[in-house]
Amino acid sequence: MRNLRMDQAAADLEPALARVLQAGTFISIAFVAVGTVLLLGGGTSPLAGGPPLSIGTIASDIAALRPEGFLWLGILGICATPALRVVGAMVGFWRRGERNMVVVAIAILAVVAAGVVTGVLAG
Amino acid sequence: MLVGLLMLAGGVAAGAFGSILGLGGGLLIVPLLTLGFGLPLREAVAVSLVCVIVTSSASAGVYLQRRQANLRLGMVLELFTAAGAIIGGAIAFLIDERLLAGLFAALLVYVAATMLSGLRRKAPPEPGTDDETPPAPEDAREVVPSDGGYLGGRLPVAALGSVGAGVASALLGIGGGLIKVPLMHLVLGVPLRIATATSNLMIGITASASAIVYLVRGGIDAYVAGPTAIGVFVGATLGSRLGHRIGQRELRVLFVLVLLYTAVEMGRRALGLD
Numbered sequence: 134m135r136n137l138r139m140d141q142a143a144a145d146l147e148p149a150l151a152r153v154l155q156a157g158t159f160i161s162i163a164f165v166a167v168g169t170v171l172l173l174g175g176g177t178s179p180l181a182g183g184p185p186l187s188i189g190t191i192a193s194d195i196a197a198l199r200p201e202g203f204l205w206l207g208i209l210g211i212c213a214t215p216a217l218r219v220v221g222a223m224v225g226f227w228r229r230g231e232r233n234m235v236v237v238a239i240a241i242l243a244v245v246a247a248g249v250v251t252g253v254l255a256g
Numbered sequence: 257m258l259v260g261l262l263m264l265a266g267g268v269a270a271g272a273f274g275s276i277l278g279l280g281g282g283l284l285i286v287p288l289l290t291l292g293f294g295l296p297l298r299e300a301v302a303v304s305l306v307c308v309i310v311t312s313s314a315s316a317g318v319y320l321q322r323r324q325a326n327l328r329l330g331m332v333l334e335l336f337t338a339a340g341a342i343i344g345g346a347i348a349f350l351i352d353e354r355l356l357a358g359l360f361a362a363l364l365v366y367v368a369a370t371m372l373s374g375l376r377r378k379a380p381p382e383p384g385t386d387d388e389t390p391p392a393p394e395d396a397r398e399v400v401p402s403d404g405g406y407l408g409g410r411l412p413v414a415a416l417g418s419v420g421a422g423v424a425s426a427l428l429g430i431g432g433g434l435i436k437v438p439l440m441h442l443v444l445g446v447p448l449r450i451a452t453a454t455s456n457l458m459i460g461i462t463a464s465a466s467a468i469v470y471l472v473r474g475g476i477d478a479y480v481a482g483p484t485a486i487g488v489f490v491g492a493t494l495g496s497r498l499g500h501r502i503g504q505r506e507l508r509v510l511f512v513l514v515l516l517y518t519a520v521e522m523g524r525r526a527l528g529l530d
Contacts, residue, residue: 147320147327154317154460158310162489169482173260180259180293183479186471204478211306211485212467214313215460222331237331241461244338248465251346252472 146225153221154214161210168203175200216245259293260483266292267487268494271311275495276502277511281488282308282430283367286360287518288484290525295480297353297360297525302470303481304429305463307488312431312459314492319453326446326454329406333440334458336415337432338465340422345469348427358526360428364519367434368512375508406444413443426466431459 172179177200184201186209194202223238270284282304289300319325348356407414417439421432433455440451470476524530 147323147325150327151317151320154313154320158313158317162310162486165482166486168478169260169264169486172479172482173257173264176257177479178257178259179263179477179479179483180295181479183477183481185474186476186478200482201478204482208306208471208476208478208481208485211309211313212464212471215309215464218313218316219331219461222327234328234331237335241331241335241338244335244342245461245465245468248338248342248345248468249472251342252469255346255349255469255473 146222146229149225150218150221153218157210157214157217161207161214164203164207164210166207168200168205168207171198171203172200216242219245263293263480263483264487267307267484267489268491269487271307271488271491271493272495272498273491273507273511274311274488275492276498276507281311281492282428283364283515284518285484285488286429287364287522289480290357291518291521293480295477297356298348298470298475299477299480301348301356301427301429302467302475303477303484305426305467305470306476306481307485308425308429308431308463309460309467310485310489311492312456312463314489315496316453316457316460319456322453324450324453325457326406326450327457329440329444329446330454330457332407332411333414333418333436333454334461336418337422337425337436337458337462340419340424341426341462341466342422342469343419344423344426345466347423348466348470349473349475351427354526354528356427357522361519361522361526363424363428363430363434364515364522368515368519371508371512371515375505375512406440406446410444414439417443422462422465425459425462426469431455432462433459 183204186205191202191206195206219238219241223235223242226234226238266288267285270281270288273284274281285304285307286297286300289295289303290297316325320327417435421435421439424430424435425432433452436455436458437448437451440446440454441448446454467476521530
C-alpha cells in the first residue's frame with residue numbers, strides 16, 4: 134500500500150510543479166499587465182525612471198491604482214515563481230522519502246537567499 | 257505612450273523570435289533596450305533577466321507536464337547555476353559597462369557563427385528537437401532515469417560548467433541555455449530534447465537568483481520591465497503557436513543578419529565609438 138502511495142506521489146509531482154509554474158507566471162504577468170496599462174494609460178513614459186522597490190508601499194500603491202504597486206508585485210511574483218517550484222519539489226521529494234533531493238532543494242533555496250544577502254550587503 | 261508601445265512591440269518581436277528559433281529572448285532584449293531605447297547596459301540586463309524568468313517558467317511548466325524535463329538532474333545542476341548567477345550578479349556591478357558590451361558582442365558573434373554553420377550543414381531542426389533523438393514517448397520516464405543517473409562521475413565537470421552558465425546569465429541577461437544544453441548533451445550524454453527541456457527548467461532559478469541580486473541593489477526599473485515583460489510573454493506565446501508555419505531557414509538567415517548588426521553596434525559601444 135505504501136509503495137502504491139509513493140508511485141502515485143511520483144506520478145503527481147511533475148504535473149503539480151508545472152501547475153505551480155504556470156499559475157505563478159500567469160498571476161504575476163496579470164499584475165504586470167495591469168501596471169503597464171495604468172502606466173501607459175496615464176501617459177507616463179517607461180523611460181521616465183520608475184520608483185525603486187519599496188515593499189511597504191506596494192499595498193497602498195495598489196489601493197491607489199498607482200502603476201508601480203502592480204508592477205512591483207508582478208515582478209516580485211515573477212522572481213519568486215521558480216523558487217516556489219523548488220519549494221514544491223522539496224515537499225514532493227519529502228513525501229516520496231527522497232532525502233537527497235530534499236537536501237538539494239534546501240541548498241538551492243539557501244543559495245537564492247544568499248543572493249538576497251549579497252545584494253543587501255553590496256547595495 | 258508611444259515609447260511604451262514601441263517597447264511593448266519590441267518585446268513581442270524579441271519573444272516571438274526567441275520562441276520560434278528556440279533561443280532565449282535575452283539575446284535580443286538587451287540590445288533592444290540598450291541600442292533601441294538608450295538604457296544603460298546593466299539596467300537592460302536586469303530587465304532581460306525578468307523577461308527570461310517569465311518565458312522559462314511558462315515553457316518549463318509545459319515541459320514538466322509532458323515529463324520531458326529531468327527534474328532531478330535539473331535541480332542538481334541548478335544548484336550550481338544559481339551559485340554562478342549570484343557570483344555573476346555581484347561581478348556585474350564591479351566591471352566596466354564597456355567590457356560587458358564587449359562580452360555581449362562576442363556572444364552575439366558566437367551565436368551567429370553557430371547558426372550560420374548549422375545553415376550550411378542542413379536544414380535546421382525544429383526548435384527544441386533533434387533528428388538524432390527519438391521522439392519523447394508519451395511518458396518520458398522511460399528515457400529519463402529516475403535517479404538522475406546522467407551525472408555518474410562527471411559531477412565536477414557538470415558543476416563547473418553550470419557555474420559558468422550562471423555567471424554568463426547574470427552578466428549578460430541571458431538564460432544560459434547556450435552553455436547548459438551542450439554541457440548536458442555532449443558531456444553528460446543527455447538526449448538533446450531532454451537537455452533542452454531540462455535547461456529551460458533550470459533557467460528560471462538561475463535568472464531568478466541573479467535578478468534578485470539586481471532587484472535588491474535597485475538595478476531593475478519597473479517602468480521598463482513592465483511593458484517589455486508583457487511584450488515578451490505575448491511574443492513567446494505567439495511564437496510557440498505560429499513557429500511551425502514560418503520558414504525556419506529564411507528566419508534564421510534574417511536572425512543571423514540581425515545578430516551580426518547588433519554585434520557590430522555592441523562592439524562599437526565596447527570601443528567607445530558610439
